Amino acid sequence: MSDNVITLDNIGQKLRTWNPMTKSQLFAIVDMGSNGIRFSITSLAQPTTRLLLPVYAFRAGISLYGVLDSNDNLFPEETINEVVEVLSRFKQTSIQFGVPDDQFMVFGTQAMRSADNADAMLAAIQQRTKGITVSILHPLVETLLGAVMGCRSGLVNADGGALFLDMGGGSVQMTWMDTRQEDYAIISASKGVSLECGAVKVMEMLDSPFKEDLLEELNDGMLSAYDKLCGHFPDLKAIRDAYEDGDENAKFNIYMCGGGFRGYGSMLMHNDKASPYPIASTNAYTAPGELFKDVKRMARVNEEYGGRIFGMSKRRRYQFPAITAVVEAFINAVPNIRQASFSGGSNRQGALMMMLPAQSRESNPLDVLAPFHQDERATFDAVSELLQDALPSQVDFSETPTIFTAGLQDLFVQEIWGRGGFDKYANAAFALNNAVQRDPDAPGLTHFGRALLALTGSARWDGHLGPMDAKLFKSLTCIVRNHSKDATLWAVYIGAVAYVVATILPALPMSADEVKNAIRITSDIKVGEDKKHTVVLTIGVTPSDNTKGINLEELAGYIEKVARRRGRKNSKFAISAEINLLS
Template sequence: MARFKSIADDFGVPAEHISVFATEAMRKAENAASMLDAILATSGLGVHVLAPEVETLFGAMGARSGFTAVNGLFLDLGGGSVQMTYLNSSADGYEMAAAQTGKSLPFGAAKLSRILEDDESEVRATALSTLQDGMRGAFANLRQQFPSLRDTQIDHENGGVDIYLCGGGFRGYGSILMHTDPIQPYPIHAIGAYTVRGSVFSRTTHMRKVNDEYDGKIFGMSKRRRQQFPAIAAVVEALIGAVPRIRTVTFCSGGNREGALFMKLPGAMREGNPLSILHPISSKVELETVQSVLDIVQSSLPADIDFSGIPNVFTLGLGPLFANNIWTRVGEPSDANAAFELHQAIHRDSSAPGLTHLARAVLGLTLCFRWGAGLGPSDKLLQSNLQKLVDRSNPEANFWAEYLGAVANLFVKLCPAKPNTADKAKNIVKFSSVMENGKTKDRLLLTVSLSSSIYQALDHHELGRYFKDIRKHRGIANKTKTKVELILHRIDS
């Protein structure tokens, strides 16, 4: 702690901007008082020992901070305890409700590991039974408190609760799930926002076997975490036994520290969507121009198709990030830009709410196809694995990522320089489309309306090539048999 204070001083951090707090282990430590005195004496830092309710609040809000909206159970597995609560960000005062109704159980990964190593089998059995009863009781109490949580267990067709997990122990379990994911190598390394179905999450026996038998390094798992894995798996099994119908499980990068910082933000900012401002917009004119570009590209989607269940840059709230990158790096080789966009989407803004693994994959693929998707062998593997990730959500989503990327590529052909006003963008091109269903293959007829001057100056045959390779870059089974046909229309002035 003295070293931490020294580093903070080197960076000029004001003392009032430093907060130090402790959780379950310090609350229960027999030598807590002497530890707190020693920290104060050597570093000058006072430590706030959090009440269980505050720890639950910070843990849940830290996990919640990685998403634009949440509705599900939140659990935090630390060294000394595991907390469970429920968050529905659409409800008023959901933060305080989560803190007041949350339950803390004294079975953290480190503590439970020591218990499981006890020579007395009766001690181990009693601890596991107490953990299981505690999990069931905590979930039952939350169901009584929150009708929306009860509803997740009633709807047998679409029901099931979504669970968000944070804390080092749970992230360790997520790392083994990622290590055994059918998509290999899994294309996004960050465990934050990694999501699996409940049926996959429940394969604890297989995960124990992998931890015991795999001799190599498992990414995200330290030696200490692998030693604790039997205890982590025991907590997971208690959770599975307590919650009958788990729909999805999402692992979160945030924890108590992020939750404490998140709660310092004004409420309106906490609940806002930052995706639209990750790319700075300097003026009202630029904002209007970006929106005009988005409107033009979006008009290429058939109006009679419901896209609400099809992930794309618009339904995922990625429109501004997409639009602002359409003209980025113009002048660089297309194949280099295609590869750049794949990698940039994976690594950019690592903790930004809303940039889930699915969102990163869709954004990267769409921008990759904006540049023609000409990739080298190693990047083709990355592209294929991102497509497999997207395919899990909706088999049609990959087609629309390719299509919107191709539309953006065509847009740049028609408008090589980024428009500097909304009116200029609107006067360049207009799109409209309709889907024609066939017996074996559908046809998407895209009408491109151009001014007379642009219409006469272009090679019409060349424009068709922007869409001829759709579906040919697919590293997965081609489930969307749709052919895009271009219809050019001249607008007489």
């Protein structure tokens, strides 16, 4: 089996390098996980290469690790037959899609590494599927492809560093990653840790007569793993030391992937303040640290709630005590969690990321979602800069996110002049729903980002929301307020200012100069005797045929009304707007 093992030393030879000139850009990958086998076909065609666009996917509920436990660490013939059949079927599917043989890959993980008759499984697959070979991932490579690059595939970046974890059926991988570092992927993987505490493995512990001793070993192992990571990564150690010295702000973000952790994410979504939760995917969901650490509540809900929990299969509900045991051990070792984000990435996405050249791998996926013609760039930049002029310089927006700090300005500006011929009420609803539903699971487009886009985009239209959309707006507002109590105000405020811009310039401007010559915006903060902060917004409009008959006072009133009705709650800011004709 040693010839089939992918290590950090040989991964460059084992994984083919992506060639943009290859006729077929479809890649089929099988991840033989310990708790299930996942199959996917992905397109790396340009210009959407970085998005890893899914073409086809399914999951076979074959628990390889589970059958080892009940069969003396051997794969029974029945399981081998099941695996051969499902691989044969997927191979035929990939042929029908047009995937070349050399772009078909199969990866084995913890169960394949530990089974006493793994060679028999490998031989049966190769002989009975007309040549399919399985590559066994070394634990550090599983860290690289799963916890590191699998999670990384869904992010713009992880600048500043974060802790990354992957939980399968047999093991948990954990490491620290800072995407500012050169060769961060290999460094993070080589210094990562792997613990044999996957969901199936821990269920065995919970059923053991030595349960308490085994759980104590789990806690000790997690603490030891964290100590080891702190020894490898000085930035992580510095944060831990500061926290232990009393700095309550010394916290960091964590990113989690793998079926076990995604199950925990589904339970967090079920208990989120945004209820009912408006986005139908755990991928790119973020939970505040306090909610993430409320493990006992999550365990209680799993036991007591008799209804269906979105994203939780019967098997995942059954395994949830094992998942919470791992999460609790992790929190005991790592209490200073700012927020936890969940990723749909896996070994499959991680492998594709490693095949890409650095320029493609490190590119911003949001740029791909908002493509511009080169001659439009200057105009859209001018509009973006104009909207940013409405944000007072006295406000620190590093702690209060907007579409600009979140890197979503291009996605928003693109939509300002769209759908101008449709009813404003329909447009307000469309903007709200489109932000939630567009580009499912697109890298870089988080739940929080979608909520920001939805609130900002809806406010761009002077339209009321119907009862169902009002509920959606309320849920999306909760997501935004989880990050900052003022973020909702700034979202609807920017949208309202965009409404004014589109009223003065009803057609998409043809040049940056047209934008700059038509409208000027200034903003300031005025602090009253009651310590209330008022944003003083002044918009100057150049007189033209476009401005004739427009009630500028009503336009200014719209900005104030939207901010007051949709964003003022719990915010320390009020809005005062004035629109004048420039002389």
